[in-house]
Amino acid sequence: MLATSRNFEAAAQAGLANDNLQRALGLARTGFPLRRRLAVERLPEFEELRESGRSIKDHTLQHLDFYLELYESQVVASGGRVHWADTSAEACAAVLQICRSAGAKTVTKGKSMVAEEVGLNDFLEANGITPVETDLGEYIIQLRHEPPSHIIAPAIHLVKEQVADTFRSEHRSLDPDRLLVEPRQMCDEARAVLRPRFLAADVGITGANFLIAETGSSIIVTNEGNGDLTQTLPRIHIVMTSIEKLVPTFEDAATLLRLLARSATGQEFSSYTTISTGPRRAGDLDGPEQYHVVLLDNGRSAMLGTEFQDMLRCIRCSACINHCPVYAAIGGHAYGWVYPGPMGAVLTPSLIGIHQSGHLPNASTFCGRCESVCPVQIPLPKMMRHWREREYAMKLNPPIYRTGLSAWAWVARRPALYHALAEIASRALGWAGRGRGRFRALPTAAGWTRVRDMPAPEGRSFHSLWARRQKNRAAM
Amino acid sequence: MSEARERILSDIRNALGRGRLDPARDAELRAGIAAHRRNPVPARATALDEQGQVELFVAMAEEVQATVTRVGSPAAVPEAVARYLSAENLPAELVMAPDPRLDTVPWSTWPLLRIRRGRAEAKDRVSLTPCHVAIAETGTLMLVSGSQTPITLNFLPETHIVLVRADQVVATYEDGWDRLRTGEMPEDLPRAVNFITGPSRTADIEQHIELGAHGPRRLHIVLVENGQATGSGEDEEHQAPAGQS
Numbered sequence: 001m002l003a004t005s006r007n008f009e010a011a012a013q014a015g016l017a018n019d020n021l022q023r024a025l026g027l028a029r030t031g032f033p034l035r036r037r038l039a040v041e042r043l044p045e046f047e048e049l050r051e052s053g054r055s056i057k058d059h060t061l062q063h064l065d066f067y068l069e070l071y072e073s074q075v076v077a078s079g080g081r082v083h084w085a086d087t088s089a090e091a092c093a094a095v096l097q098i099c100r101s102a103g104a105k106t107v108t109k110g111k112s113m114v115a116e117e118v119g120l121n122d123f124l125e126a127n128g129i130t131p132v133e134t135d136l137g138e139y140i141i142q143l144r145h146e147p148p149s150h151i152i153a154p155a156i157h158l159v160k161e162q163v164a165d166t167f168r169s170e171h172r173s174l175d176p177d178r179l180l181v182e183p184r185q186m187c188d189e190a191r192a193v194l195r196p197r198f199l200a201a202d203v204g205i206t207g208a209n210f211l212i213a214e215t216g217s218s219i220i221v222t223n224e225g226n227g228d229l230t231q232t233l234p235r236i237h238i239v240m241t242s243i244e245k246l247v248p249t250f251e252d253a254a255t256l257l258r259l260l261a262r263s264a265t266g267q268e269f270s271s272y273t274t275i276s277t278g279p280r281r282a283g284d285l286d287g288p289e290q291y292h293v294v295l296l297d298n299g300r301s302a303m304l305g306t307e308f309q310d311m312l313r314c315i316r317c318s319a320c321i322n323h324c325p326v327y328a329a330i331g332g333h334a335y336g337w338v339y340p341g342p343m344g345a346v347l348t349p350s351l352i353g354i355h356q357s358g359h360l361p362n363a364s365t366f367c368g369r370c371e372s373v374c375p376v377q378i379p380l381p382k383m384m385r386h387w388r389e390r391e392y393a394m395k396l397n398p399p400i401y402r403t404g405l406s407a408w409a410w411v412a413r414r415p416a417l418y419h420a421l422a423e424i425a426s427r428a429l430g431w432a433g434r435g436r437g438r439f440r441a442l443p444t445a446a447g448w449t450r451v452r453d454m455p456a457p458e459g460r461s462f463h464s465l466w467a468r469r470q471k472n473r474a475a476m
Numbered sequence: 477m478s479e480a481r482e483r484i485l486s487d488i489r490n491a492l493g494r495g496r497l498d499p500a501r502d503a504e505l506r507a508g509i510a511a512h513r514r515n516p517v518p519a520r521a522t523a524l525d526e527q528g529q530v531e532l533f534v535a536m537a538e539e540v541q542a543t544v545t546r547v548g549s550p551a552a553v554p555e556a557v558a559r560y561l562s563a564e565n566l567p568a569e570l571v572m573a574p575d576p577r578l579d580t581v582p583w584s585t586w587p588l589l590r591i592r593r594g595r596a597e598a599k600d601r602v603s604l605t606p607c608h609v610a611i612a613e614t615g616t617l618m619l620v621s622g623s624q625t626p627i628t629l630n631f632l633p634e635t636h637i638v639l640v641r642a643d644q645v646v647a648t649y650e651d652g653w654d655r656l657r658t659g660e661m662p663e664d665l666p667r668a669v670n671f672i673t674g675p676s677r678t679a680d681i682e683q684h685i686e687l688g689a690h691g692p693r694r695l696h697i698v699l700v701e702n703g704q705a706t707g708s709g710e711d712e713e714h715q716a717p718a719g720q721s
Binding site: 028044048052062065068078090155156186190195198223224252255258270277281295302305306 | 478480481483484485487488489491492493496497502505508509512513514515516517518519520536539540574594595598614615616621622623626627628630631632648649650653662663665666667668669670671672673674675676677678679680681682683684686688689690691692
């Protein structure tokens with residue numbers, strides 16, 4: 001997928017001004033965090049599971065080569081094939097080659113962020129194969145030619161009227177006077193339109209939430225059942241996945257599954273969790289004849305052994321996104337690539353480069369909610385800070401920002417000077433604002449005062465008040 | 477593609493600052509897998525006795541909009557199924573898993589039920605299957621694929637009816653998985669293992685939860701409180717004699 005993360009500032013402004021987006025985000029802002037909190041409160045062991053989830057992932061990453069080789073040998077033993085792909089281009093080529101060898105014309109797809117990452121749909125279309133997204137949200141945005149704006153709710157940026165308009169303009173064979181007002185009607189329409197597509201597809205492509213090394217299995221988690229129809233009905237099942245999805249055993253997957261649904265949607269367990277191992281067995285009455293796994297690296301192995309290794313623990317639950325005040329204000333499209341919100345602010349620079357995505361780790365208030373809700377305890381704010389440091393070290397920020405930051409750092413490293421300047425500034429501001437107690441406008445802070453007043457300082461800095469207090473105490 | 481394989485594996489080893497694992501560590505990791513050690517498991521279901529687990533299973537399943545009918549014995553199953561279909565305004569016609577263990581239900585006592593055995597086709601509206609186990613922790617059904625249990629039955633029809641014997645209820649996902657670990661892995665593992673928790677749903681339009689997105693709109697569980705008769709997807713010797721009191 002082509003990244004537009006460089007346009008973050010303009011896209012964020014546009015998001016703030018988009019009424020439909022703001023209405024849609026308003027629904028998500030409260031719903032996700034509330035449901036997650038209720039689910040977590042119901043499970044006294046939740047913190048213990050987080051610890052366990054973290055150590056499972058850390059252990060696997062420390063021995064990733066071992067578990068990958070074991071996983072591959074078990075996929076082969078169960079009759080499947082593994083296609084290793086270093087880059088997006090290699091992953092797309094592997095899928096195309098499988099489709100071509102089967103003479104496939106249409107492909108159904110379950111939601112896969114890895115497939116979004118490699119730009120699979122555009123690639124298949126350019127090569128004469130029609131991919132049909134089957135997750136309701138993915139289907140809607142495919143019809144609208146939009147990228148997903150959220151990793152588990154790809155059409156979260158839309159209100160139902162927009163969905164109705166899209167269905168009316170795309171489903172032309174249906175009665176134009178049909179009622180299309182409530183989500184129920186739209187769900188039923190999508191179900192009816194997609195059912196024959198499921199049955200006709202030659203190839204089904206899904207992602208994987210986890211891979212089990214012991215058994216060579218892939219796991220998908222869905223609520224709609226679209227992933228299961230996608231991987232059961234066609235002759236060929238292709239799993240698009242990446243190397244960090246691995247866990248050693250089913251027991252390990254079970255722990256992460258307990259964390260996943262609760263962190264994502266606040267459900268106790270998603271409707272469907274399916275573990276697939278190889279193709280149809282002798283005597284089976286259904287299931288695919290071929291089972292392929294496309295295993296993508298695309299920059300992940302380069303994160304191992306660096307300050308960004310912890311990010312490879314991510315299980316893509318979206319809790320950090322759902323609790324991020326920045327995401328809640330601007331939506332996912334502003335981030336300009338597949339992964340939005342805090343996890344995207346760390347992962348995107350790792351996968352496509354900080355020179356393309358420098359705005360993302362800077363678009364954070366560092367409030368820390370993302371880290372506090374992460375089911376595998378990824379220190380997201382810390383890693384965003386690492387990206388800011390790298391960006392500065394690589395001289396990628398604008399000159400005025402660099403000069404300002406250097407000047408501030410120069411002063412901040414000289415405490416006496418810093419305190420003196422702070423004292424002067426706070427006294428001067430306190431004197432200037434003595435009448436009203438706040439400023440409606442400040443010469444260098446228009447960005448702040450345009451939308452709110454700046455309170456005037458009380459006249460003394462905290463440091464000087466503190467020093468005086470300590471002195472008084474000593475004198476008593 | 478094998479070039480990519482070597483590149484990825486060597487990149488990983490370089491990043492971890494080592495070569496291939498030494499044989500001792502390799503053996504240690506293999507032993508770790510073979511031990512099938514459980515991570516911390518919530519006490520919610522494990523702390524209960526067998527009857528408590530059955531009650532928890534029913535409560536959790538109903539919480540996610542599955543419906544449950546409890547019957548005393550296999551003999552009562554045909555009537556319960558027929559009554560459910562009629563109450564839901566559905567035809568008395570269903571496609572059933574060709575699992576011989578379902579034959580112990582006396583279907584012929586309810587001749588108005590038209591039953592076909594096999595995998596599901598596009599036109600089928602109602603399916604009926606056994607399950608491997610039922611998991612109390614979250615009201616989850618665990619179903620496995622096989623020559624007698626095609627999994628199209630679990631996803632294609634709008635209504636899915638599942639027969640659960642009370643002694644098939646276990647506490648956790650791990651308990652259900654242990655009952656699959658009978659032969660060589662992965663060769664003897666079923667192609668697909670489905671954990672099903674309530675009917676299909678979506679919240680993709682304005683966070684509004686709608687049932688029946690692509691899979692079944694209705695998930696109905698017929699719980700047989702007494703009797704070994706109806707089917708499970710696996711060996712009888714692994715069934716704990718629970719719920720028989």
